[in-house]
Amino acid sequence: MKSLKELLTKEERDAIRAPIATARTLPRRCFIDADFYAFEVRHALAESWLAVAFRTSIPEPGDIAPITALGYPLLLVRDGEGRARVFHNVCPYDGCEVATSAKRALKTITGPYHGWKYGLDGKLLEANYWDGTPAAADVDLESLNADLIAVPCEEWMSTLFVYLGSTPVTFEEQYAPVLKHLELVDLERLEIGLGEDDRPQVNSLTIASNWKTVYENYAPNVYHEAFVHEMYRKSPHSPRVDENRNKTYTEINDPSGYLGLCYDNAIGASLYGETSLPRVLNKDGTPNRVNTISNVYPNWVTTVLGDAARIxxxxxxxxxxxxxxxxxxxxxDGASDPALLDDRKQSAKAGIKARVEDNRICESIQRARHSPGVESQFYNPFWDAMHYTMTNLILDKLERSEG
Ligand code: FES
Ligand SMILES: [Fe+2]
Structure with a gap:
């Protein structure tokens, strides 16, 4: 793997560190180059809690689902007690994937290559025929030392997070700023809404763009909203500044990479349309009045609105x-009620529409990264303080590789 010195020049690093008015972003090759990507996967992505799935991938005890995250094959498992676990999806003996497809309600997991059996806690339970006999009763499983390798995993707000790096921080540490910010809201009451088929509605969208562009677009890039999103453009509150050039939102710009904005609910209603869905409640039972868009570095975002939340x-x-x-x-109270299906659909559709519009612009930016015409971007200090924080944070993480 190349070193950071080979990937970013001193001049480029100094330009990132300059005061925002004169600073530059990461150069364009950091968004397209395979060597840079390999480096940032290791130092800027794996060394953070990364969202990898919704709980709907493994809703019930005994459910398993293989996934790939940052190139690592992983196995998501809901154990007998209902706790989510994640393992490297590889058998320690001959190296097959422990599971090649999602399965429901298992008691044990059987490897496809030699039929080795693992408990839902990853413990090797049976190594059939290992000593030449079918039951292999005398095999000392402990001495084989072939349990599945666990990956640190947390489940919060129906999202599964993993830590794939070598110097784990606790999940609470990384998520402390967002937990603090949303402490008034009763997040425990929120559930993924059921769709037409009575199943929790989860959408997946492919984006041909770099992860940094996607992360930067969602909340840090407030400026784009009035241009990219038809529904925001129609709102009198767009583009979130009043006639005196005051922002109608409060910026969240935490150096940990917790970036976003909050604004009055009344504005939110005009952006997404009214519904008869029950309100998102605070812990004291009052309705939430503050819409919050919270990006948590490096890949998770929640939008808490008056009548819904999106992740x-x-x-x-x-x-x-x-x-x-x-x-x-x-x-x-509104997540599964059939009478509210149309309202849920309206809300989800508005959210997906905004996502798709954002994703198309991220793809356009990605194509433009291939132009040699502009080697790096600059910032507008009025709008781009969060973007500036983000670029500097990524450089901090990359520089940690140098000790
Ligand atoms: S290597 Fe997976 S069952 Fe043997
Ligand atoms: Fe957007």
Whole structure:
């Protein structure tokens, strides 16, 4: 793997560190180059809690689902007690994938190559025929030392997070700023809404763009809203400044990479349309009055509105592509009620429409990264403080590789 010195010049790093008015972004090759991507996967993505799935991938005890995250094959497992676990999806003996497809309600997991059996906690239970006998009763499984290798995993707001790096911070540490910010809201009441088929509605969208562009677009790039989104453009509150050039939102710009904005609910209603869905409630039982868009570095975002909340996360699959997963949450009294299906559909559709519009512009930006005409971008200090924080944070993480 190349070193950071080979990937970014001193001049480029100094330009990122300059005061915002004169600073530059990461150069364009950092969004298209395979060597840079390999480096940032290791130092800027794996060394963070990464959202990899919604709980709907493994809703019930005994459910398993193989996935790939940052190129690592992983196995999601809901154990007998209902706890989510994640393992490297590889048998320690001959190296097959432990599971090649999702399965429901298992008691044990059987490897496809030699039929080795693992418990839902990853423990090797049977190594059939290992000593030449079918039951292999005398095999000392402990001495084989072939349990599945666990990956640190957390489940919060119906999202599964993993830590794939070598110096784990706790999930609470990384998520402290957003937890603090949303502490008044009763997040426990929110559930992924059921769709037409009575199943939780989760959408996946392919985006041919770099993960940094997707992360930057969602909340840090407030400026784009009035131009990219028809429904925001129609709102009198767009583009979120009043006639005196005051922002009608409060910026969240935490150096940990917790970036976003909050604004009055009344504005939110005019952006997304009214519904008869139950309100998102605070812990004291009052309705939530503050819409919050919270991006948590590097790939998770939640939007808490008056009558719904959305969560999206983007899993990169290379420097120029990845998949975004989106779910819309409602108060538990409205998440499955058949009478509110149309309202849920209206809400989810508005969210997906905005996502698709954003994703198309991220793809356009990605194509433009191939132009040698502009080597890096600059910032507008009025709009782009969050973007500036993000670029500097990524450079911090990359520089940690140098000790
Ligand atoms: S290597 Fe997987 S069952 Fe043997
Ligand atoms: Fe957008």
């Amino acid at each position: 999206a996360f983007f899993l990169p699959e290379g420097p120029e592509t990845g998949t975004q997963w989106v779910a819309t949450f409602f108060d538990r």
